[in-house]
Amino acid sequence: MRIALVAPLAEAVPPKLYGGTERVVCWLAEELVRQGHKVTLFASGGSQTEADLVVCAPQSLRLAGIRDHIGSTLCMLREVRRRADEFDIIHFHVDLLPQALFHDLAHKCLTTLHGRLDQPDTLPLYEAYPEMPLVSISNAQRLPMPANANWLATISHGLPSHVCPFDLEGGDYLAFLGRISPEKRPDRAIEIAKRTGMSLKIAAKVDTADMAYFKAEIEPLLGHSFVEFLGEIDESQKCRFLGKARALLFPIDWPEPFGLVMIEAMSAGTPVIAWRKGSVPEVVTDHVCGVIVDSMEAAVTAVRETAMMSRAAVRAEFEARFTVGRMARNYVAAYRSLLARASSRTDFAAPPSPSTPAWEHPALRAASVNMVRSQASDHSQS
Amino acid sequence: MRIALVAPLAEAVPPKLYGGTERVVCWLAEELVRQGHKVTLFASGGSQTEADLVVCAPQSLRLAGIRDHIGSTLCMLREVRRRADEFDIIHFHVDLLPQALFHDLAHKCLTTLHGRLDQPDTLPLYEAYPEMPLVSISNAQRLPMPANANWLATISHGLPSHVCPFDLEGGDYLAFLGRISPEKRPDRAIEIAKRTGMSLKIAAKVDTADMAYFKAEIEPLLGHSFVEFLGEIDESQKCRFLGKARALLFPIDWPEPFGLVMIEAMSAGTPVIAWRKGSVPEVVTDHVCGVIVDSMEAAVTAVRETAMMSRAAVRAEFEARFTVGRMARNYVAAYRSLLARASSRTDFAAPPSPSTPAWEHPALRAASVNMVRSQASDHSQS
Numbered sequence: 001m002r003i004a005l006v007a008p009l010a011e012a013v014p015p016k017l018y019g020g021t022e023r024v025v026c027w028l029a030e031e032l033v034r035q036g037h038k039v040t041l042f043a044s045g046g047s048q049t050e051a052d053l054v055v056c057a058p059q060s061l062r063l064a065g066i067r068d069h070i071g072s073t074l075c076m077l078r079e080v081r082r083r084a085d086e087f088d089i090i091h092f093h094v095d096l097l098p099q100a101l102f103h104d105l106a107h108k109c110l111t112t113l114h115g116r117l118d119q120p121d122t123l124p125l126y127e128a129y130p131e132m133p134l135v136s137i138s139n140a141q142r143l144p145m146p147a148n149a150n151w152l153a154t155i156s157h158g159l160p161s162h163v164c165p166f167d168l169e170g171g172d173y174l175a176f177l178g179r180i181s182p183e184k185r186p187d188r189a190i191e192i193a194k195r196t197g198m199s200l201k202i203a204a205k206v207d208t209a210d211m212a213y214f215k216a217e218i219e220p221l222l223g224h225s226f227v228e229f230l231g232e233i234d235e236s237q238k239c240r241f242l243g244k245a246r247a248l249l250f251p252i253d254w255p256e257p258f259g260l261v262m263i264e265a266m267s268a269g270t271p272v273i274a275w276r277k278g279s280v281p282e283v284v285t286d287h288v289c290g291v292i293v294d295s296m297e298a299a300v301t302a303v304r305e306t307a308m309m310s311r312a313a314v315r316a317e318f319e320a321r322f323t324v325g326r327m328a329r330n331y332v333a334a335y336r337s338l339l340a341r342a343s344s345r346t347d348f349a350a351p352p353s354p355s356t357p358a359w360e361h362p363a364l365r366a367a368s369v370n371m372v373r374s375q376a377s378d379h380s381q382s
Numbered sequence: 383m384r385i386a387l388v389a390p391l392a393e394a395v396p397p398k399l400y401g402g403t404e405r406v407v408c409w410l411a412e413e414l415v416r417q418g419h420k421v422t423l424f425a426s427g428g429s430q431t432e433a434d435l436v437v438c439a440p441q442s443l444r445l446a447g448i449r450d451h452i453g454s455t456l457c458m459l460r461e462v463r464r465r466a467d468e469f470d471i472i473h474f475h476v477d478l479l480p481q482a483l484f485h486d487l488a489h490k491c492l493t494t495l496h497g498r499l500d501q502p503d504t505l506p507l508y509e510a511y512p513e514m515p516l517v518s519i520s521n522a523q524r525l526p527m528p529a530n531a532n533w534l535a536t537i538s539h540g541l542p543s544h545v546c547p548f549d550l551e552g553g554d555y556l557a558f559l560g561r562i563s564p565e566k567r568p569d570r571a572i573e574i575a576k577r578t579g580m581s582l583k584i585a586a587k588v589d590t591a592d593m594a595y596f597k598a599e600i601e602p603l604l605g606h607s608f609v610e611f612l613g614e615i616d617e618s619q620k621c622r623f624l625g626k627a628r629a630l631l632f633p634i635d636w637p638e639p640f641g642l643v644m645i646e647a648m649s650a651g652t653p654v655i656a657w658r659k660g661s662v663p664e665v666v667t668d669h670v671c672g673v674i675v676d677s678m679e680a681a682v683t684a685v686r687e688t689a690m691m692s693r694a695a696v697r698a699e700f701e702a703r704f705t706v707g708r709m710a711r712n713y714v715a716a717y718r719s720l721l722a723r724a725s726s727r728t729d730f731a732a733p734p735s736p737s738t739p740a741w742e743h744p745a746l747r748a749a750s751v752n753m754v755r756s757q758a759s760d761h762s763q764s
Contacts (some may be wrong), residue, residue, distance in 0.1 A: 057506075070452065071507035074482045078510050100456045101482060120446070124439075125453035128460050166402070 001335060002038045004087040006080055007351050008094050009057045009072050012046035013359070016234060018179075018205055020260050021114045025093050025158050031328040040087065046109055054079065077101050084108075089335045097124060098200070101131035106131035107342035110152055110334065116257055118144035133338055135331075138279030139176070141257040153334045156283070157258050158327030163235075164267035166315045167243030172203045173199045174195070174303070175245035175260050175270070177238065182211045182219055183254035185275075190221045191296060192249060192273075198226070202239050202248075207231035243268035247306040250274035251299065257285060265320040266290075269311035273302045285321075289314040383717060384420045386469040387411050388434065388462055390476050391454050400437045400561075403496045405655040406539050406637035406709075407567050413542070413710040422469065424458055428563035436461065446664075459483050466490075471717045478504060481511035488499050488513035489724035492534055492716065495519070495582060496690065498639050500526035515720055517713075519558070520661030524640040535716045538665070539640050540709030545617075546649035548697045549625030554608075555581045556685070557627035559643050562600055563592045565636035567657075572603045573657075574631060574676060575680075578685045581606070585623050587614035593731060628673070629688040632656035633681065635729070641665060648672075651693035654685045671696040 006027065011019035014026035014213075018322030025041070029051045039051035044060045047053055059071055073094055080090060084105060090261075092098040093112040100246040102109045110133040119121070126134075127146040136142045136154045137325045174196075186202060195242035207212045219321040222229050233241060242248065248265035256278035264282065267270050274280045278324035291302035387410065393401035405674040407423070414421045419422055421433035426442045438458035441449055455476055466487060474480040474493040484491045492515040499505070508516075509528040518524045518536045556578075559570040566586060575582035577668060584604075588596045604611050615623060624630065630647035632714040638660035645665065647654050654672030656662045665673040671686035671691075 066503045068501075068503040070478055071504035074478065075506050078482065096452055096456065097482075100460065100479075119450075122453035123452040124457045128457040359649045361511040 001332070002040075002086060002088045002337070003032055004042065004080060004083075004088065004090045005032075006092045006094060006098070007047075009044045009061045009069060009076060009232050011062055012060045014047075015060070021093055023159075024114070024260070027159055027163075027324045028328055028331065031324045032332070035328055035332070037326075037332070040083075042080055052180040054083075063214060074101075080091070088096060088188060091331070091335075092238050094301060096125055099125060099132045102131050103131040106133060106150075107266040108339065109133065110135060110338060112155070112220045113141065114257065116255055117141055118255060126187065135334060137258040138282050139281065140255065140278045140298055141253075152338060153330065155327060155334065156322060156329040157260055157263065157322040157346070158322050159260075159263060159267060159318065160324045161267065164242055164264045166237045166267070166269045166311075168269065168311060169173070169372060170246060170311055171244035172246055173201050173244070175242060175265070176202045176204065177241065177248065178204055179210065180214045182206045182213055182217075183252060185251040185253045186251075187217055187221065188251035188275075188296065188299070189249040190218075190224070190227055192251070192299050192303065194224065195300045198246065198303060199227060199228070201228045201230060201241065201245070203230040203233045203238070213332045217292065237262070239268065242270055247303060248272045249299075249354065250280070252277050252280070254278065256280065262290075263318060266314050266322065269315045271306040271309045271311075271314050273306060275299075285317050287367040289317040314353050319323055383451050383714070384416050384422075384468060384470045385414055385717070386422045386462060386465075386472045387414075387423065388458065388472065388476060388480070389423060389425040389756075390527065391439045391443045391451060391458060392427045393426070393444055395423060395425040395431060395440070396429075397680065397749065399614060403475055404539075406496070406642070408572075409541055409545075409706045410710055413706045414714070417710055417714070419714070422465075424462055424763040436465075447487045449692045450599070455479055455658050456483075456568055457720045470721065473713070473717075481507060481514045485511050485513040488515060488532075489517065490721065492517055492720060494537070495547055496638055496639065497522065499523055506632065520664050521662045522664065524638065525637075526644075534720060535712065537646065537709060537712040537716065538704060539642055540706040541642075541649060542699065542706045543644060543649065546621045546624055546646045548649070548651045548693075550693060552628060552652060552693055554628055555583050555626070557623060557630050557647070558582065558584045558586065559623065561592065562586045562588045562596045564599075565596055567633040569603065569633045570611055570633035570657075570678065570681070571631040572600075574681050574685065575608050576606065578676070580628065580685060581610065582608060583610045583612060583623065583627070585612040585615045585620070591599060597614055603619060603636075604628060616635070620646070624652050625732040629685060631681075632662070634662070636660065638662065644672075645700060645704040648696050648704065651697040653688040653691045653693075653696050655681055655688060657681075669698050672716035 007013045007025040008021055013022045016024040021107055024271055029039050029041050029049050033050040038132040040054060041049050041051040042056050044057045045055045046059050056079060057072050061072055076354050077097060090109045095111060095113055098111055103224050112135040113235045126149055130148040130150055133150050135152055135153040137157055139154050174188055174193055178184055180186055189200060228316045250272055262272050268290050272284050274284050274290060275373055276292050276294050280292055284292055287290045290304055293299045293302050350359055387407055389395045389407040390403055393404040395404045397404040397706055406558040411421050411423050411431050415432040422436060423431050423433040424436045424438050426439045427437045427714055428441050438461060439454050443454055451755045455764055459479060477495055480493055484516055494517040506532055512530040512532055515532050519539055521536050556575055558568055560566050562568055571582060590701045624647045634657050640661050644654050648671050649734055654666050656666050656672060656674055658674050658676050662674055666674055668674045675684050
């Protein structure tokens, strides 16, 4: 199959440091090539891939200091559009813009939504442009979306087996990995360590936007002798960091759409203690590769339980459910079902327009009753 | 003529407080209706107009607390697209997205660019989508743009004669009106007042982004007895504020694309002392409706000169050059020239694609040599 993958330009593919989406696109591209497909990757300069690379920005937008990504992304999409006939399938990993620019090619296009979808800023867009087939990365991620969204599949992320090698022995600390931000709840991780008497290592970057939170809420807690703050670590350090942990703490307080770090830990054989939010129940097989909790007390108990879990069983679960091979096969099946659907329907390219304005969608109504009330009064004036 | 005007959704048309673009769109819509055209205005709820209003968001995005405008704007553009056949001309006042979404209708579309255009974030977009006819609001605004930009006209803003009524007497203070930000140089205004012994009134909002600058650089200067800080003022206060001033200070240090406040002051008969940047030499008729300066010394001298200027002559210059009637007639002429151009050319809808990637444009090269250098090395790797 001739497949175009369209990556975000924010980071190179693969990214040098942080950049979950670009890493997934990187792995998917390599695996699709390995499985015999002709893959073309649209991405920023500095990317390295086995696929045919089309450089759509001189370097990653982060390195170039470009903060507004719209212009660069629209440039890339024009090039994708120009070459659209060369591909059987065009698979977008950027959101919003392809919905508007490729809806007339929806019979051969799809978008994987990598982020949270409960934002009033962007929800109306999906209602207004319902043609584009969508892939969610967890079922939970779909909940806020309009009823007319054109779902093709839910496909969990996967990663190559060698990226986070299995570590039979593990280690004796609790691990927290990711970003320091209120919704990731590093404060809960510190509290768990305190209550269990375990040591905690935190490997996390602090974005500018989260610096005030870090200074006020987290930094004062880092003085405890049982906490070690490592800052941002790179890919190779990360494997060892996860592999040598007793358990990964994932005490989130937001609708996590997937949570790549959970399957990275599982790949290393390290069980996960995670709060029941977003994708967590779909990713963590409870009491096999970790424990799903709803409270601090349950989390403290879970630390003891994970200490007795079989790391081999955790890895086995990873291999059964979260390899890149499985992910790529899922995507190829989705591509085929899309093409089959298109060939059996003649009306696909022109579905009916939504009968009500996008912003009157029930999900938005429920989310912002006050907004809709003032909308009603605005209407009566206009 | 059947004309669609497509306004930003950030503010209502007209806006309640700040919102230069929405105010210009408001005036243009009213005047085109008055001149006998059938005008349809696409705008946010809360807008009030003599044109046919199509509400494209329940309320202004600012009031709704929506910070990412892309989704809502794309929703609006789908509605514009759906109704495109109803209009002879579609006139956009939002940038970037229409270039990508309407380039196949470029024979009847145009975009007025309201902002600064020297940003590496968005410049490649204009190179990649060169079809859309563009209107600049000053000639200076065009300078950073790619050579293949499809310029239709430069059309200065205009405003209705009654908005800032002529004040024959004026008053005895210097006025600074706008935003507190480093590029507006309120510090220069304070220095001018100090050196001339005149009192200065500052009517300006402070955006969150500029709060640190305000606290560090400007607030300490507000203690002087000759400075009065009024905060943000509304439309009716503004007229009196400008009309009762001896002169408006416009000591900018950035490529101002137009500077509406200059013609508002001129409408009131108040001369303008402005630094020679961006649009200033095109707006201020030097020594007639103000003085153009390059230094603090010249600005101090200019204060004495403006005290002797004829306020009636300033108003006359406004009436000759900056009324909304003139602006609307210019736009109608531009619409007609666009339609004539389209009817005389058959190849209009499909101009050649740019031969080099947008980001290789000389303007971008010059603007960021370092970026291009590392781009070259990225290329050799990929």
